[in-house]
Amino acid sequence: MFRYIVRRLLQMVLTFFGATFVVYALTFSFVDDPYQALVGERPLSSSQRAALDARYHLDDPFLTQYWHYVRNLLTGDFGESLTGRSIGAMLADAWLVTVRLSLLAVVIAAVIAVGAGVLSGIRRGGAFDTVTLVLTLAVLAMPIVVLAPLAQLVFGIQLGWFPVTATRDAGLHELLLPALVLGSLVVATELRVTRTAVAENLRADYVRTARAKGLAPRRVIGVHVLRNSLIPVITLIGVDIGALMSGAIVTEGVFNIPGVGFNLFRAIRTEDGPLVVGFVSVLVIVFLVINLIVDLLYAALDPRIRYE
Template identity: 45%
Template sequence: MGRYVARRLLQMIPVFIGSTLLIFLMMYALPGDPVRALMGEQAFDPSVVENIRRDLGLDLPIWQQYANYLGGLVQGDFGTEIASQRPIADIIAEAFPVTIRLTLFAFTFTVLVGIGLGVIAGLRPDSVRDRGLLTLTLVLISMPSFVLGYLMQYFFAFQLQLTTPTVQDSESIGDLFLPAIVLGSLSLAYVARLTRTSMAENLRADYMRTAVAKGLPRGRIVGVHLMRNSLIPVVTFLGTDIGNLMTGAIVTESIFNVQGVGDAIFEALTRREGATVVGIASLIVIVYLLTSLLVDLLYAVLDPRIRYA
């Protein structure tokens, strides 16, 4: 197991470099100049702009800029934002916890409700509640998140007045409850469908008939034998879904005025602050890689037949 983890950690290095390089190149390819945008509409001296670009290292070849960025990243230096002259690490430290909090709420909602609905429908396939679940999940999958967000705002904030239309306190569970539901709804639909399909298939498996023939209690049959085997594809989806929730939070945060990563990325793209976007994206890539490793290790917990040499 230790060798497997060490090998996977080493494999993460080229994946991380390739992902951040791709994002870095895309930001470099965007039209516009962040230094020129800093000048606004006022008259400026081209030589002053060139001096600023030289001081910031923006006149260097793209490969050298990326190498300097990686060198600073290894030392914990994400760079400095051009417009505000604030360290990007400070911007991330303010925005990232908000998005992490929102993502965790949405992930908890997805796991509890999604798996719960999937289990209820999967134990009775082709029943009324099974068809109802499939219809509900189809609606959630078909509806864009911004449409669902505005509908939630209209009914719960303006009509029922149960909550505020926008988030007033990013640390309040009550304020983040509605955005978390909107953020996790699409994932909930997929989790419920995966759980339902997996359980319906495993109900017809030979080991289930053997467990019933042995006279085992129904709770043990469902909770130990059926659930552990049925959750393997669900865990696979949930592992990568954490990163999807963090990136999907960009739209949700804009709808509910959450001052998180989405707001920081939007502001950075508006001012073409490539270093800020790459810094936030680097952390999201790390989250993807670590959750992928965690999912692989959870396979051995769910299925004892899986062992890592």
Template identity: 50%
Template sequence: MGRYILRRFLQLIPVFFGTTFIIYTLVWAIPTDPFAGKCGQRPCPASYIEVMRAKFNLGDPLIVQYFKYLGRLLTGDFGETFAGLSVGKLISTAYPVTVRLALIAVLIEAVIGIGAGVLTGLRNKGFLDNLVLVSTLFLISLPVFVTGFVLQIVLGVQWHLISPTVSRAATFGELIVPGFVLGSLSMAYVARLTRTSIAENRHADFVRTAIAKGQPTKRVVGIHLLRNSVIPVLTLLGTDLGALMGGAIVTEGVFNINGIGGQIFRGIQDKEGVLVTGIVTLLVLVYLLASLLVDLLYAVLDPRIRYD
């Protein structure tokens, strides 16, 4: 196991450099003027543009710019926006909110999605099975912003069960409904994937052997069937954590949440390349660490998997 962990860490290094270089290139190699509109209605003075280009190393070749940026990034310096705001402070303010929102969404995906998938996988072709299939198809067909607006209007405006917008504190209680909206699409996929996996494994040899030994139904389902069926679901949930953080732009916009999604949107809108690069690089690290954690959990769930 130790050698496998070391090997996986070493594999993360070229992936990190490759993905961050692609991100940096896509942000900074676009042939547009990054200072357009920074001085109001009139063009920026040449002296201002010269100072800013020197500050952000825009006169250097792209590969040199990247390594200078990466050197600062590895020391914890995310740089500054064109307005002089610290990107690190902007991230530290917005990131905890998005992390809470993403964790709630993943928890909802796991509990509701896996629970519905197990029930329908064990009792397929019944009323409950048809109900879950129809409801998940409905969620998959609806855009996330439509689900968000519907719940916001019904629960917030008409029934007054929630606040239509989330406060700046963004407590866990306030983020439950936005978390459900954010995770609704993935929850539907988790339910369908779990249902299929359970239905395939319920007639496997190891399940029949456990039943023949007289083990209780709960143990057969929870220990033998579920642990072997949840591996593809775990892969989806693990990699979905980073996707939820980066894809929360619409949900955060609907519920007025000041998170990472809003920062990315404003960074793209204002052509703040340093802000966009810093946030997306952080999301890359989340993806890589989540992928590593999922790989390590495989052996825990399925003893047949061996790394050494």
């Protein structure tokens, strides 16, 4: 186990530097004129432009720029955005909001997906299974850019069940509707994977043996079938946590939530390269750490899995 963790950590280091290099290259290759995009129509003198280039090392060769960024990153310094604000401080404020929103969305999606998926797998071909399949198709066919404003209009404005927007210090009630919208991105996939895994495990030899020994159906399903069926679901949930953090751009924009997605979209729109790279670098770390945790959970769910 220890050797496996060390090997994975070394792979994570290589993946992190490779991913940040690609993101850095793509970000600053497609930036046309970030300063002019920042100041709008106001003229920017050549001396001001030169001072900004020297401050953000944009007058250096590309590899030198990336070296400055990595050197600062390794010391915990994310630098400054083009607006002069500390990226680290912006990350601290935005991540607290997005983590709460994403974790709430993951919990809601996992409870609905696992519960409905187990029932669909047990009653495969029945009325409940058919209804869930139709609903998941409808959710998969509806993009988030349509679902988010529609949910805000119906449940926030017309019915008044939820607040229309959420603040930085939003509580459970304010984040519930955005979390439901965000969780809809993954609940359909998780439900279908759970249904398929449960249906396959119900036909396995160990289930027939457990039933032949006289074990109660609740124990067969809850202990044996569910434990083996959760392995692919755990993989999806682990990936979905990182995906929801990075994919909350539309949801946070519609509900005016000052989180990672909201700030990342604003940075892309204003061509704020340092801010984009800083936020994406943290997202890469989140993806890598979550995938490592998911791999380690496999051994806890299936005793046949060993890391040598």
